[in-house]
Amino acid sequence: MSQDVARPSLADALTERMLELIRSGGLGPGDRLPSARELSQRFAVTTPTLREALRRLEATGAIQLRHGSGIYVGADLERVVIPNPNVRTLDRDRLLHLLDARLLIEPPLAAQAARRSEAGDLERLRAVLDEASENLTGDDARLHEANMAFHRAAAEVAGNSVLCEVIDSLLSVHASEQREIQRIFDDRTRDYEEHRAILGAIERGDAQAAAELMRAHLADVRHVIEQRLT
Template sequence: MREAETPVGGSGAALDRPASLSERLASGLLDLITRDGLRRGDPLPSVKELAARFSVTPPTMREALRRLQATDAVELRHGSGVYVGKGVHRTLMPNPNSTVTDYAALALELVEARLVIEPGIAALAAEHRDEAALERLELALETATRAPDDPRPHLNFHRELAMASGNRMLYEVVDSLLVVRNREQRTLRRMIADRRRDYDEHRAILVAVRAGDAAAAESLTRDHLRQLRYTVAPN
């Protein structure tokens, strides 16, 4: 790979332009991770070694790595090296250059997207749950009762519900939505006035999942998200 920037077309050509060097390097690094079977937390070669492998300078390689770090695909640890990040297999990726500021409007779209996806996920969770999944759902419920500064790991109920479905693709979609739209998620949480009701609705979903009642789990999840949608847009 020669180190030369690919020319970018003029106004209106962004969708048709060739990939930049840093984009091609980022893609090559993801291919390397896949080809070598690396997983989250596994170390990558040093920046210098990666630069030599791709025939670019270390600063150019660092730029590509920073691009991947912005999406959690890799993690740069100061004084330690480069590691595979937690977001390397996500199906949706955040845009680190996003300039969107209307998070309330996006929060409504997020709830509507979840209304389409999550009731069916809850039904699958009721059909495929196991003891480990039920335990994590219980921990996620317990998380909601903690103080925000509690140092213990915080589990998200809806993420764990997707994990309990047994469908990796659905889990990745929910995980990606929660990560990519983290600001909108925070907006939603601030809008929830009745925290006890929110907790009780999650508890009812868990009871249905534990009982293996797919219809109830689906219905309760839909009602829960409809209530959340009403909170965001009462009219």
């Protein structure tokens, strides 16, 4: 392999320097960075090189480019796992593999949520399901978001930030397929009731029941998708 292949590009180096600027400056999500012109001058790089570095940072959620406003630190700066924004429609096997991954990860997380949940956690989970309940006969998009928010929130309560990011990424990857299942099979009430049952186990601190109910719920979803894509 030639040395040229291994040598980092200017955009690579600039990306790292931008991250160092954010961290050394103690900047957090929502904080504003210098303008593109100021950054170009500060790092002595051309506009195209700066744009490439900014695009890379934006793609990972490290920064946000707000038209007419400026450059801001993004909420996903410290994420370990990020969803791939370039994934096209998934084929049957890939989609089922994603659900198999959820079946391996989410039941133990539900059990852990039951062991460690506090009053504030339970209030947040209830609020998410209240949002779902209000849209059972209404807005499809809002119902879908509430359903996905329940799974994300349950993972967050479990307390493992990396696995929480994994779940968030998996949900982002197959969000469109979940919406399609909701539309075609009209499983709104079933999803809601299964989510309520999982929450009930978490509220009781029943780790075994929380895991079993989450596993049954996801297996149900997997069965529906498998039948639809056969």
